[in-house]
Amino acid sequence: MSKEKLLLVGAGGFGRMVAEQAMLQYDCAFVDDGQLVGVEICGISVVGGLADLPELRKEYSLLVVGIGNNQFRAQVYEKANALGYGFPNIVAPSAYISPYAKLGCGCVVLQNACVQNGASVGNGVLLNAGTEVHCDAAVGDYALIYTNSVIRTGATVGSLTRIGSNVTVCNHAVVPDGADIPDCTAVHSEVKQ
Secondary structure, three states: OOOOOOEOOOOOOOHHHHHHHHHHOOOEEEOOOOOOOOOOOOOEEEEEOOOHHHOOOOOOOOOOOOOOOHHHHHHHHHHHHHHEEOOOOOOOOEEOOOOOEEEEOOOEEEOOOOOOOOOOOOOOOOEEOOOOEOOOOOOOOOOOOOOOEOOOOOOEEEOOOOOOOOOOEOOEEEEOOOOOOOOEEEOOOOOOO
């Protein structure tokens, strides 16, 4: 049985990590403006750049963006949505998503990440290895949460927010849209912009 075809936008470091998980389930190809068409990266061919998305839509119906820049990732998803692409979630086999959690479209959930009961994760969110989103916490669209960070019970992380590595967003704390929380930080209450 052949696998569904999936375009992976971005062949950089994060894109390659996404590819490792995606190729377990999909027949993948890269789209990357910084690579030549035909080059293979991690055994996956580069088939074009962003300008080629309309033409590639004839062969590929699914797309996931593996780029850490939140604003750019959101723009690519918006463009691809207008072209009619679908956005599957890429979830590592070792990750856990509660059947009672909500996960948007086009999310990437890497190794040993956990999204617990009642949690809500928006569209296009990148959850790095070891990330925990606890019960009833909410993560907005196009957020990026780096390795081993914890979003505690009832906390809210806004859209387009970057949470560094080893960060704890404490119970019921609020991180506003677009915030950039540095590594090894504890967020106890609402972050001021």
